[in-house]
Amino acid sequence: MLCDNCKKREAEVSVNLEQVYDKEKSELHLCYRCSLDFDKNFFINSLLNDLLFNFTNFHPFDKEKEKEVNDISCEGCSLTLYEFKKIGKLGCGKCYESFKKDINNIIEKIQWSEKHKGKIPKTNAASLIIKKEIETLKEELKNHIDLEQYEEAAKIRDKIKEIERGV
Amino acid sequence: MKWYTSEGDFSPIISCRVRLARNFEKYNFYSKLTQKEATEMIEEISKNLLGEKDINFRFINLSNKTDIESLGLVEHHKISLDLLKSREPKAVISSEDDSIHIMINEEDHVRIQCIAAGKNIQKSYTTADYVDDLIEKNLKYAFDEKLGYLTSCPSNIGTGMRASYMVHLPMLEKAGKLHSVITYLSRSGMTIRGIYGESSEPIGSIYQISNQCSLGRSEPEIINILENLTNQIVETELETLEKYVQKNRIFFEDHIYRAYGVLKNCRQIEIGEARNLLSILRLGVVSGTLKDNIKTSVYSIMMNIEYGNLKINTGNISDKEINEARATFIRKCLENSNL
Numbered sequence: 176m177l178c179d180n181c182k183k184r185e186a187e188v189s190v191n192l193e194q195v196y197d198k199e200k201s202e203l204h205l206c207y208r209c210s211l212d213f214d215k216n217f218f219i220n221s222l223l224n225d226l227l228f229n230f231t232n233f234h235p236f237d238k239e240k241e242k243e244v245n246d247i248s249c250e251g252c253s254l255t256l257y258e259f260k261k262i263g264k265l266g267c268g269k270c271y272e273s274f275k276k277d278i279n280n281i282i283e284k285i286q287w288s289e290k291h292k293g294k295i296p297k298t299n300a301a302s303l304i305i306k307k308e309i310e311t312l313k314e315e316l317k318n319h320i321d322l323e324q325y326e327e328a329a330k331i332r333d334k335i336k337e338i339e340r341g342v
Numbered sequence: 343m344k345w346y347t348s349e350g351d352f353s354p355i356i357s358c359r360v361r362l363a364r365n366f367e368k369y370n371f372y373s374k375l376t377q378k379e380a381t382e383m384i385e386e387i388s389k390n391l392l393g394e395k396d397i398n399f400r401f402i403n404l405s406n407k408t409d410i411e412s413l414g415l416v417e418h419h420k421i422s423l424d425l426l427k428s429r430e431p432k433a434v435i436s437s438e439d440d441s442i443h444i445m446i447n448e449e450d451h452v453r454i455q456c457i458a459a460g461k462n463i464q465k466s467y468t469t470a471d472y473v474d475d476l477i478e479k480n481l482k483y484a485f486d487e488k489l490g491y492l493t494s495c496p497s498n499i500g501t502g503m504r505a506s507y508m509v510h511l512p513m514l515e516k517a518g519k520l521h522s523v524i525t526y527l528s529r530s531g532m533t534i535r536g537i538y539g540e541s542s543e544p545i546g547s548i549y550q551i552s553n554q555c556s557l558g559r560s561e562p563e564i565i566n567i568l569e570n571l572t573n574q575i576v577e578t579e580l581e582t583l584e585k586y587v588q589k590n591r592i593f594f595e596d597h598i599y600r601a602y603g604v605l606k607n608c609r610q611i612e613i614g615e616a617r618n619l620l621s622i623l624r625l626g627v628v629s630g631t632l633k634d635n636i637k638t639s640v641y642s643i644m645m646n647i648e649y650g651n652l653k654i655n656t657g658n659i660s661d662k663e664i665n666e667a668r669a670t671f672i673r674k675c676l677e678n679s680n681l
Contacts, residue, residue: 252374264449266374268367268484268492271499281496282489287531287558291490293501294561296483297475303487 178206249273309338344440354576354628356508356548356641358463359419360470360565363450363493363502364477365484371494372449377431380447384433387446390479391435397473398438405430410658413650419457424448441466442473449494450502452477463505463565470503471561490557500557505565507572510641512547512625513582514575520549523575531555532571546621546644551575583629598626606676610665613647616672620644636676643675 176186184206247256251269259265259274271278282289295303312335319328365371369379391399404412404425415421421434425448435444445453454473456466484492491502498504514520520534527534533554536545551572553564587594601622605611611619624640626632645651647668653659656667 252370254374262373264373264494265371265496267370268365268486270371271486271489271492278496282499282557285497285555286500287555289557290488291486291500291557292560292563293490293503294471294474296478296485296491298478298482299485299487306487 176204179203180205247274305338305341309335312338352628352633353460354510354579355461355572356510357457357459358461358466359455359457359506359508360463360466361456361504361506362452362454362470362474363491363498363504364452364454364474365450365492365494366452367482367484369451372428372447372451373494375447375451380431383451384431384446386481387444387452387477388433388435390477390481391444391473394476397442399435399442400438402434402436404432404434410650410653414654415650417645417648417651419443419455419645421445422448422453425453442469444473444477450498461507461569463507463569467505467561467565498556500555501559501561501564503556503561503564504552505561505568506550506552507568508548508550509572509576509579510546510548510621510624510628511575511579512621513586514579515547517582519578519582523578527551527571528554530567530571531559532568546617546624548621548641548644580628583625587629594629595631598622598629598631602626602632602676605672608669608672611669611672612665613649613668616647616668617644620647620672638675638678643672647671 178184178186180203186204186206248254249266249270250273252266254266254270256274256277259270259277265271265274265278279289312331316328316331316335319325319331366383369375369383375383388401392401402415404421407415412421412426415434416423416426418440420436420440420443422445425432425434425445428448432445432447434446436442441457443455443457445455454470454477456470456473458466486492490500493499493502511520511523514523524534531554533552535550535552536548551568553568556564559567601619605616605619605623620640620643623632623636624644627636627640646655649664652664652667652671655671659667
């Protein structure tokens with residue numbers, strides 16, 4: 176069997192995508208050389224096209240669909256989805272919002288999860304901590320209301336208002 | 343002292359590295375960044391780093407470097423092949439001891455790389471984290487609460503971190519066990535690649551083990567998984583080596599001493615042969631066969647016999663003389679070994 180990536184060398188390694196990403200049931204057969212690149216390079220350069228084509232139900236020979244894909248562009252940098260598909264790189268931070276659906280599908284395939292865990296930039300830290308605190312308080316508020324503990328609920332509501340005023 | 347002069351030859355682990363990918367909110371990413379913006383960005387980053395009291399940074403303008411000099415930087419792991427290929431303007435800011443390299447205007451605006459000899463990945467991360475804070479002093483990073491640090495390629499979002507160990511695995515390679523290592527690593531979101539990272543061929547049985555995913559786990563969690571898996575791989579390499587030596591001692595020693603003999607006496611040598619023989623020599627040191635004889639870091643020799651570094655260190659000799667210069671350099675490195 177030939178390698179799924181280079182289609183030149185004999186496949187020697189089988190990678191079970193279900194085991195790797197806990198998602199789709201599929202297996203890749205790679206040669207030893209390509210298996211060493213079984214990461215960003217492999218996914219972005221080789222699978223990205225397939226992924227994007229699949230996500231947008233776009234067939235390579237369907238010119239109408241190709242135009243439709245081309246028409247989606249980022250409001251921040253004007254990069255089109257078609258360009259992204261070709262180069263595998265985004266043009267600015269806003270691209271993540273502009274091509275949200277497609278990027279989320281890629282992220283699902285190539286990352287551990289869809290939610291960041293870890294360091295937060297210093298400039299964002301303060302506002303994020305406050306946001307998290309308000310979210311926690313709102314959950315507490317809902318719990319107290321559900322349990323008909325209105326006195327405690329009122330206290331938490333006031334606390335939320337106080338924090339929001341400070342922000 | 344440079345990291346590669348004390349690479350811990352007694353272990354298959356050569357070095358460790360932490361790389362953080364960062365972009366700034368106010369600029370477009372590399373593919374949409376103008377030349378003017380890139381120049382301005384390089385100036386702003388330099389301002390935040392140069393003059394720092396705790397670390398003595400040097401600014402290297404890559405536009406002034408010749409192709410050979412730039413290649414030398416790649417061979418020393420100071421810059422990536424991608425930066426070499428990326429368009430102008432581009433720069434690298436390095437610490438004096440060569441343990442920190444900040445590449446500017448590669449695939450991402452900033453790539454902070456911290457490298458250390460042997461098993462010091464925690465130290466590398468602490469340094470990278472510190473430099474990261476220095477850079478964002480007056481520049482706001484592109485960051486999303488859900489997706490983390492935003493990068494040019496979705497494969498680097500989240501922590502933006504690639505933590506890696508550079509390991510020498512000649513026995514696993516020979517025994518054909520690397521296939522199962524690849525499968526084993528990929529189950530945990532880790533990967534193994536050639537010496538210069540993505541898309542590179544393995545040279546002299548040297549590989550990089552690193553995290554493949556960057557979103558969904560925190561930096562300490564990634565480092566922890568990487569350390570555990572690398573330790574297991576290194577243990578398997580050493581077990582395979584021990585078993586092999588026990589069964590084939592004379593054959594093994596003969597193999598090592600022959601490589602040593604050729605390297606110590608050759609008058610000209612091609613790069614492929616030199617890499618292979620130095621890999622065998624390093625195996626001789628790790629196995630204990632040559633432990634007391636080799637006084638220099640074998641990896642340091644391996645780096646300096648590559649095309650770019652050899653040309654730089656010999657005053658840009660012609661391609662015809664390169665094999666002779668390589669042999670002379672190796673002999674000089676090994677001349678104090680007492681066999």
